[in-house]
Amino acid sequence: MSRKTLRMTLPTQLVLGELIADPTRRIHGFELCAATGLLSGTVYPILLRLEERGWLESQWEEPEVHVPAGRPRRRYYRLTEDGAAGARTALRAAEASRLRAATGLRTAGA
Amino acid sequence: MTANSQHSLAEPLLAQLSGRFSPEELDQVRHAYEVAARWHEGQWRKSGDRYITHPVAVAEAAAAAGLDCTMVCAALLHDVLEDTACEAGQLRAEFGGEVADLVERLTTFPDPADAPDDRVITLKLLDRLHNMRTIQYIDADKQLSKSHDTLELLVPHARRLGLPVIANELQEMARHRLEVLGGEAGGGITATLCALRLGALTLPAAARIRYLEEWAAELRAPADRRGRRRFAWQLIWGLPRLSFMLRWRQWDDHHARIARHMAASRLASSGRKALRWILRSEIRPWALLAPLTAWIVMQTAQGNAGSAVATVITLPPVLAAAVRWLRDRLGMTRRHHDDPR
Numbered sequence: 001m002s003r004k005t006l007r008m009t010l011p012t013q014l015v016l017g018e019l020i021a022d023p024t025r026r027i028h029g030f031e032l033c034a035a036t037g038l039l040s041g042t043v044y045p046i047l048l049r050l051e052e053r054g055w056l057e058s059q060w061e062e063p064e065v066h067v068p069a070g071r072p073r074r075r076y077y078r079l080t081e082d083g084a085a086g087a088r089t090a091l092r093a094a095e096a097s098r099l100r101a102a103t104g105l106r107t108a109g110a
Numbered sequence: 111m112t113a114n115s116q117h118s119l120a121e122p123l124l125a126q127l128s129g130r131f132s133p134e135e136l137d138q139v140r141h142a143y144e145v146a147a148r149w150h151e152g153q154w155r156k157s158g159d160r161y162i163t164h165p166v167a168v169a170e171a172a173a174a175a176g177l178d179c180t181m182v183c184a185a186l187l188h189d190v191l192e193d194t195a196c197e198a199g200q201l202r203a204e205f206g207g208e209v210a211d212l213v214e215r216l217t218t219f220p221d222p223a224d225a226p227d228d229r230v231i232t233l234k235l236l237d238r239l240h241n242m243r244t245i246q247y248i249d250a251d252k253q254l255s256k257s258h259d260t261l262e263l264l265v266p267h268a269r270r271l272g273l274p275v276i277a278n279e280l281q282e283m284a285r286h287r288l289e290v291l292g293g294e295a296g297g298g299i300t301a302t303l304c305a306l307r308l309g310a311l312t313l314p315a316a317a318r319i320r321y322l323e324e325w326a327a328e329l330r331a332p333a334d335r336r337g338r339r340r341f342a343w344q345l346i347w348g349l350p351r352l353s354f355m356l357r358w359r360q361w362d363d364h365h366a367r368i369a370r371h372m373a374a375s376r377l378a379s380s381g382r383k384a385l386r387w388i389l390r391s392e393i394r395p396w397a398l399l400a401p402l403t404a405w406i407v408m409q410t411a412q413g414n415a416g417s418a419v420a421t422v423i424t425l426p427p428v429l430a431a432a433v434r435w436l437r438d439r440l441g442m443t444r445r446h447h448d449d450p451r
Contacts, residue, residue: 029324030331030341040328040341041348044321045355052359063281064269066327067261072285075324 006053006086008094011038015046016087019056019077023084026059026076047077055083119147119166126173127182135179139169142183142205149194156247164240165189171236184212185233191217220263231267235276238264242283257284289326302329302342309346312353314360321352382440389442395433403429 006012014036019027029047033040050056057080061073079087120143124136131139146165153161169185177185183205190196191213201210215221215230216237238260245253261284268277306325310318325345332338360366388394403425411418 028328028331030328033341033344039344039348041344041346041351044345044348045352048352048355061327063265067265067281071330072288072323072327074327075320 006049006055006090008090011036011042012046012049013091013094014038015043015050016091019079020084020087020091023079026078028061028074028076032077050083051077053083053086055080055086119143119160119162123166123170123173123182126170130176131179138179138205139182139186142186142209143169145204146186146190149190149196153193155244157244158247161189161193164244167240168233168236171239172233175232175236177232180208180212181229181233184209184216185236187213188216188233188237226267228271232271232273235264235268235271235273235280239276239280242280242287245283245287253287257287260284261288289323302338306342306345309349312349314353314356317356385436386440386442389433389437389440399429399433 015032015038018032018035019025027035029040029043032038032047033043036043038046047056047058051058056077058075058077060075063073066073120140123143124140127136127139143162143166147162150161150165155161155164165186165188168188169182172182172185187201187205187209190201191198198210198214201213212230212233215224215227216233218224219230219234220226238256241256242260245256248256260280265277265281265284268274268280303322303326306329307322310322313321325342329338329342332341388398403422406425407418407421410421
């Protein structure tokens with residue numbers, strides 16, 4: 001799976017768009033669901049795919065943070081350098097193809 | 111008899127300290143043990159052990175940590191004020207102000223009016239360490255509150271005091287307890303987590319543990335119960351897909367692919383080897399084929415004797431041709447004195 005190209009589904013684009021807004025930011029799953037409006041059942045497979053692809057890295061929250069907060073540790077995701085570059089390219093390409101489709105439709109309709 | 115068996119309980123502790131403590135100090139430890147054992151006489155741990163086993167275990171941990179005589183004595187006596195009729199004045203008279211003070215402050219810990227003393231906290235940590243090790247015997251709600259208290263209050267103290275080994279053990283045990291009990295009671299987390307845990311059974315084991323831990327934290331993120339439920343149900347809905355991806359990854363993994371390929375070629379090569387072994391001789395192919403031929407002939411004979419005769423005549427040459435063809439394919443063709451059939 002990791003060897004094949006990443007399918008740029010709309011949810012994947014939404015996730016990447018959210019992450020690329022601040023490429024150094026780390027984010028946990030629920031935060032991402034809330035920000036993108038995607039279902040949690042959709043977000044985790046996407047995160048897994050992006051991580052397998054090397055676009056994301058994930059880390060457990062440090063004990064200094066979650067122990068005083070009195071909850072289990074969160075898993076945080078962050079874009080890698082590859083991921084940030086790949087995401088920019090992929091999002092631009094997706095944008096371009098959307099534009100093409102839109103203008104194509106308009107000329108066809110006119 | 112009783113005195114004897116009580117005495118033997120403190121022997122490992124005294125042996126542990128004998129090199130490091132002076133004879134006077136050892137006497138004091140022995141005395142502290144006797145006093146504690148007398149006060150706790152007739153009390154039992156939830157585990158079914160005599161109560162005195164607990165202060166002794168705490169004192170052994172204190173001794174192992176290299177703490178001084180005052181701390182070891184305080185460890186032995188740490189529960190007499192809280193759990194027995196013994197009074198602070200009696201401790202003060204017999205063991206001096208320092209020991210009595212430690213035990214008193216440990217009994218009221220954490221006291222907002224009392225600035226926390228590192229020696230008191232150290233004793234508290236050792237006390238909790240043994241309590242957490244034997245926590246399975248107490249009520250579930252007490253297990254929960256002790257585990258939370260351990261994570262929120264004691265683990266940070268242990269780290270601050272530079273006791274990472276104790277901090278890690280406490281943290282692991284408390285976390286494990288919370289995990290076993292299914293998270294916080296109330297707030298709907300327990301039930302939701304149970305549903306998630308059931309759903310997650312479809313995930314490969316290693317991934318399951320990781321995701322359940324991740325989701326246990328995420329379930330605390332939504333503001334209300336409805337949000338949590340929604341988050342969990344969406345997750346469960348997405349589980350088959352996640353499970354498929356994880357399992358596919360395992361199947362598709364480069365190493366797994368090589369291993370599968372090797373297993374297949376090993377099987378094929380041993381199959382070929384067996385085939386060659388059979389074909390190498392004249393007898394072995396027919397030893398296998400003759401019963402088959404006989405069975406086919408018998409089956410045919412049940413319907414029509416004529417066809418059976420035809421089979422007897424035609425089948426062996428066909429089989430012989432097949433054997434020859436196989437030998438050719440495998441590069442085993444004999445030279446001249448080939449099988450005339």
